Amino acid sequence: MTQPIREFNAEAIEAMPARSRAAFINALSGFKSANLVGTADAQGRANLAIMSSAVHLGSHPPLLALIIRPGGDERHTLSNILATGTYSINHVTDTIVEAAHQTAARYERAVSEFQAVGLTPCWRDGFKAPLLAEGGISLGMVLREHQELAINGTHLVIGEIVLACVPEDSLLAEGAVDLRTAGTVALSGLDHYHTTTSFKRMAYAKPDQPPRVLAR
Amino acid sequence: MTQPIREFNAEAIEAMPARSRAAFINALSGFKSANLVGTADAQGRANLAIMSSAVHLGSHPPLLALIIRPGGDERHTLSNILATGTYSINHVTDTIVEAAHQTAARYERAVSEFQAVGLTPCWRDGFKAPLLAEGGISLGMVLREHQELAINGTHLVIGEIVLACVPEDSLLAEGAVDLRTAGTVALSGLDHYHTTTSFKRMAYAKPDQPPRVLAR
Structure with missing residues (x-):
């Protein structure tokens, strides 16, 4: 490739101003999911927070x-x-990007971000956390494991999907889901939301066969 | 929203055929990063594997x-x-999607996926793992923590970025990086690669100010 590359070693990264370093490092893992996490406290007061750290475990x-x-x-x-x-874990869709991003503001505990940003909680029988009523893909989660990571004090929260609400139109054959049809956006860095275009869907890879494009 | 929603409870998810369930669950976290992880064994034999589980920790x-x-x-x-x-963690770019996906095939240990799929290792002084020479964003990583997760036997591998190679053209002000200019693609499910279009870049959210679009 002829594209010029700039290199940042550990010292150069350490020397960045804190906000620039946060923006830079947050971009380096690649595109991220953007999800609204819905919860309630023991009194049933709702909370909604945008997160980009959801990762598939199994x-x-x-x-x-x-x-x-x-x-x-x-x-x-x-x-x-x-x-x-x-x-609950609810995909940020293109229709609610501004409201979703606004949930990152530091509201007081008593403030419901749903109300503050103009989104709608959906309470379901037997489930203590609100889902998002605006449509798009929404998941009901039950906590299965939790630990604090010694290396930097962040918390790893593992949950099981006990309910998946998925727009009919986005359901494809054999379990696949078309996230574009569901309105799901992709995030880069701290603040940059993207829509997507299907580029290539690839067949299951086998060592004795060349790569094969299933669809574009 | 008027979009019809289909609901899958825990029993419906459990009842899916294994391959369909894998495709379905892999889509539910949202768009994912697509990265090629470069390693070498103690004898210096190279390995390259596509992974979609990179997540920002700090x-x-x-x-x-x-x-x-x-x-x-x-x-x-x-x-x-x-x-x-x-x-090393190397972004999958639009120019190498087919080769990158092919690294998921179950090659024997002695086979270098670099050679099998036609990609180029870049060896650097003092660093035992190969980076990808094809351009795009590449990271040199040092292992900091490792644990097996009791819940399903997957492994959590935490590393520190000690080298970041980033195309000059993709570097924006204040540490931000334009992943589209870097050629980075987004993945959904197991096999569906997407290019992206900038939709909205949002200002830092504050509780006493409405959401503000910085750029489109």
């Missing part, structure tokens, strides 16, 4: 992990998950 | 986590990381 049982940093805006979410054992 | 120190499942195609990567304490 499909049987169906497990997702979140990395939550307890010092910042995410502290209410963590304490609510630990108090109730339930939470 | 920016000071700059830490990324990977979830690695030791039973499958990713077992050589895990044993190499543990043997050498180093690895």
Whole structure:
């Protein structure tokens, strides 16, 4: 490739101003999911927080992990998950990007971000955390494991998907889901939301066969 | 929203055929990063494996986590990381999607996926793992923490970014990086690669100010 590359070693990264370093490092893992995590405290007061740390852990049982940093805006979410054992994970869609991003503001504990940003909680029988009523993909989660990571004090929260609400139109054959049709956006860095265009869907890779494009 | 929603409860998810469930659950976290993880064994034999589990853990120190499942195609990567304490994380770009996906095939340990799929290792002085020479964003990583997660036997691998190679053209002001200019793609599910279009870049959220779009 002829594209010029700039290199940043450990010292150069360390020397960056804190905000620039946060923006830079947050971009380096690649595109991220953007999800609204819905919770409630023991009194049933709702909370909604945007997070970009959801990661697939396994499909049987169906497990997702979140990395939550307890010092910042995410502290209410963590304490609510630990108090109730339930939470929801809701995809940020293109119709709610501005409201979703606004949930990152440091509202007081008594303030419901749903109300502050103009989104709608959906309460379901037997489930203590609100889901998002605006449509798009929404998941009901039950807490399965939790630990603080010694290396930097962030928390690893592992939950099982016990309910998946998925727009009919986005369901494809053999379990696949078309996230574009569901309206799901992708995030880069701290603040940059993207829509997506299907580029290539690839066949299952086998060592004795060349790569094969299934669809574009 | 008027979009019809289909609901899948825990029993419906459990009842899916294994391959469909894997495709379905892998889509539910949202868009994912697509990265090629470069490693070498103690004899210096190179390995390259596509992974979609990179997640930001913190920016000071700059830490990324990977979830690695030791039973499958990713077992050589895990044993190499543990043997050498180093690895590389390289963004999948639109020019190498087919080769990158092909690294998921179950090649024998002695086979270098670089050679099998036609990609180029870049060896650097003092770093035991190969980076990818094809351009795009590449990271040199040093292992900082490792644990097996009791819940499903996957491994959490935490590393520190000690080198970041980033295309000049993708560097924006104040540490931000334009992943589209870097060629980075987004993944959904197991096999669906997407290019992206900038939708909205949002200002830092504050509780006493409405959301503000910085750029489109």
